[in-house]
């Protein structure tokens with residue numbers, strides 16, 4: 001018998017959350033959380049004109065000259081915020097075909113000697129001077145996504161029969177967002193937009209597919225088939241990050257996904273809801289454990305560097321991941337742990 005699995009991505013209408021269809025909504029959400037790990041949300045309440053302003057700004061931003069992009073290079077930032085060119089990222093052993101600007105909730109630097117090194121992940125954005133309109137547009141969008149993320153967690157608590165606010169206790173004050181551009185590739189060029197991965201940096205991801213007519217995002221189901229996640233007007237794609245899989249003891253899986261390179265260029269904007277940096281592995285595996293008892297004969301099947309790695313906090317696990325994938329920043333800003341993170 002083949003493994004029961006999904007063949008399409010459920011659509012959850014958040015507009016039903018206050019009406020008579022609420023029970024059905026929570027039951028559909030439960031299915032999406034436990035069997036799929038991916039969903040679309042509609043009627044999410046983020047103002048259309050905020051989204052449109054962001055979508056409209058992307059082509060201008062990405063057509064800035066290379067020198068303007070280099071001024072805000074991610075390499076300059078101890079907080080791993082800024083621009084990365086096509087070719088600087090490898091996923092699943094192959095080079096990705098995308099360029100991106102990474103921003104975070106606007107916060108001042110807090111790290112000073114004596115504080116955990118991972119506190120250095122927090123700090124100011126680098127805004128491109130040649131495209132000044134992007135700063136207020138992104139800041140406003142981030143505020144909306146932060147609020148949407150919190151509303152959404154309340155529904156997830158209800159769908160999973162968890163106490164009110166029990167998921168909010170894991171949130172960070174810093175969330176991250178990427179503006180992503182996948183350039184058009186030649187026909188027959190077997191490039192990857194971004195290779196197969198699970199989202200490792202956040203609690204939940206809320207993705208805006210910003211090119212209404214261009215597909216490419218796919219999700220891996222349990223039968224090993226890739227399921228398309230085409231853009232749908234008025235929706236966000238929402239998916240589970242690895243920290244959430246850990247907290248739920250694998251009941252809610254962080255599903256593998258990828259983006260195919262295509263002959264049409266594509267823009268997208270993933271918002272990664274942040275997990276508090278001081279979260280310990282012990283807390284992550286105990287705080288909600290009564291609600292997610294061990295399945296599979298007591299052996300955890302959850303795949304996560306946080307769970308199986310050497311470092312005890314979410315913050316340090318994140319810092320290690322970033323130092324390993326951005327070697328220039330690692331050497332420049334984190335020489336005290338660079339070798340150790342690379343060799344352990």
Ligand SMILES: O=C(O)CCC(=O)C(=O)O
Pocket residue numbers: 178180194199207209217257258259268269270
């Ligand atoms: O661009 C997309 O649609 C998805 C991007 C993604 O999966 C990621 O950046 O983690």
Ligand SMILES: [Fe+2]
Pocket residue numbers: 197198199257
């Ligand atoms: Fe992703």
